[in-house]
Amino acid sequence: MYISLSYSIIEKLKGENLMVTPNPNSEQQVIIERNHEAKIVRRVVMIFLLIFTFTSVGVVYGAYSYIKGSLEPLNPESESTIAVSIPIGSSSTAIARILEENELIKDARIFKFYVKFKNESGFQAGEYALSQSMNLQEIIDILKTGKVIREVKFRLTIPEGLSIPKFAKDVASKTDYTEEEILEKLHDAEYLLSLIEKYEVLDDGILHPNIISPLEGYLHPLTYDFYVENPTIEDIIEKMLVKTDQIYAMYKPTLEEKGLSFHDVLTLASIIERESRLEDDRYKVSSVFHNRIKIGMALQSDVTIMYVDDSIGTIPTFEDTLIDSPYNTYKYPGIPVGPIANPSITAIDAAINPFDMEDLFFYARPNGEVLYSETYAEHLKVKETYEHEWHELDNEE
Known part of the structure; x- marks a missing residue:
């Protein structure tokens, strides 16, 4: 049986073009087997090379066809615009x-x-x-x-950091509307409700009774083009709200991930906007505020009480810090009830993504420089060194 089985195996291998002898230990047999293995390896390599070549050609051709198609008209027969x-x-x-x-x-x-x-x-x-x-x-x-359908008839540039009253004054100076007309529209309850229905970024929170101006912070500062010579007040307001809506949509995933409300972000951003001028400082000031919020420390921002009472000078007095207002960050810890200005996109981003710092204090000089301190003692030294600059500025005015 052994001889018969061996013979059948030998015959089978012969059928596969393999030369096998009954003596597997012979030197000649080893050489033959090695040559055969090499032949098999060459065949396998050749097959893989052919497969790879055809696959590569297919991928390259597919990529070429896709790119070529992307450069060509989507619908060459289209006659509509x-x-x-x-x-x-x-x-x-x-x-x-x-x-x-x-x-x-x-x-x-x-x-x-x-x-x-x-x-x-x-x-x-x-x-x-x-x-x-x-x-x-x-x-x-x-x-x-620039072969446009319509020519720009009116261009309106809104500066960053304006409060609603200053925004109304600015727009009035560039249009035929009065400040009173603009402010009346911005506080029209029926109109505000229609805007809340229309724009995702707005909700009933802007109608909180303690909020001074419902749309404060939501009118994004930018240059806007209009295709009529005299856009309505509604046209101007809603053009700006469209932009704010877009910004909200852009940050929405991050806000949800960090558990932040966009209203609070705009509020903090508006304070950052008023407290700092340079881009880096906005992220640093934001860090200081975030650090204070984490430990339950009041923000103590001068610009928040200046918003409540615009007669306050550049250096608020102790009595000024006692003003009973939900905007007063000396009296009430945390983020105030609403924005105090319309912040830039940089300030908004800084409010969401502050720098990683340990500082709890900052001091802004009249020249725009902002100095940061980790301890109150360090902050007092900075204040004593530079506070005279603000007094001199007050005297000049």
């Missing part, structure tokens, strides 16, 4: 997203890479009439030449 608005200061990333959302390009990433590769720049803000029959380069050319 799509109205697209490109805001002032839009980056290539923002423009790519807008074009993709309006189904004018296939892939925003390809647009960004293409723009970078060709070193395209100088895109113009405005409202455009674009078509799916345009290829990527045609769309880029139109956005660069």
Whole structure:
């Protein structure tokens, strides 16, 4: 049986083009087996190389086809146009997203890479009439030449850090409306309720009886374009609310992750805006405030009591710090009831993402420099050194 089995195995191996002899220990047999193994390895390697080559060619061709398709019109037969608005200061990333959302390009990433590769720049803000029959380069050319549907008829720049009364004064100086008309609209209960229904960023909290101006902090400072010569007060307000709504949507995941309310963020950001000028300082001042909040320490911000009483000078007195107002951060710990100004995007980001510091005190000099201290003793030394500057400034005024 052993001989029969061995013979059948030998015959089977012979059928696979293998030469096998009854003596497996012979030197010749070892050489033959090694040669055979090498042949098998070469075959396997060749097969894998062929598979890899065909796969690679397929991947490359697929990528090429996708990119080529992304550069071509989405619908060459289209005869209709799509109205697209490109805001002032839009980056290539923002423009790519807008074009993709309006189904004018296939892939925003390809647009960004293409723009970078060709070193395209100088895109113009405005409202455009674009078509799916345009290829990527045609769309880029139109956005660069600024061939808009409508010309900008009125441009309004709102400075950062204005309170609602100062905002009304600023807008009145640039339009035909009076401060009183603007303030009346900003405090119109029926109008405010309609805005709460319309914009996700707003809720009933802005109607809290202790809040001085319901939309304080929500009118984002920026340059806004209008396509009519005399936009209504509502047009101006809602153009700004649209921007704030966009900012809220951008930060919403982070707010939920950190357990923050956007109203509190705007409130803290407005204080940061008024307390500091430079970008780095805004993140540092935010850190000081966050550190105080963590240990239940009052924010003790001068600008909060100045908001309640604008007759207070640059250096509040002890009596000023006793004002009974929910905005008074000397009297009440934590974040106040509402914003005291309309903060910039930098201040908003700083309120959400403060620097990691140990300081509990800061002192702002008239020249804009801000000095930080970990202890009250250190803070007092800084204050004694520089407080005369504020007194001198008060005397000049």
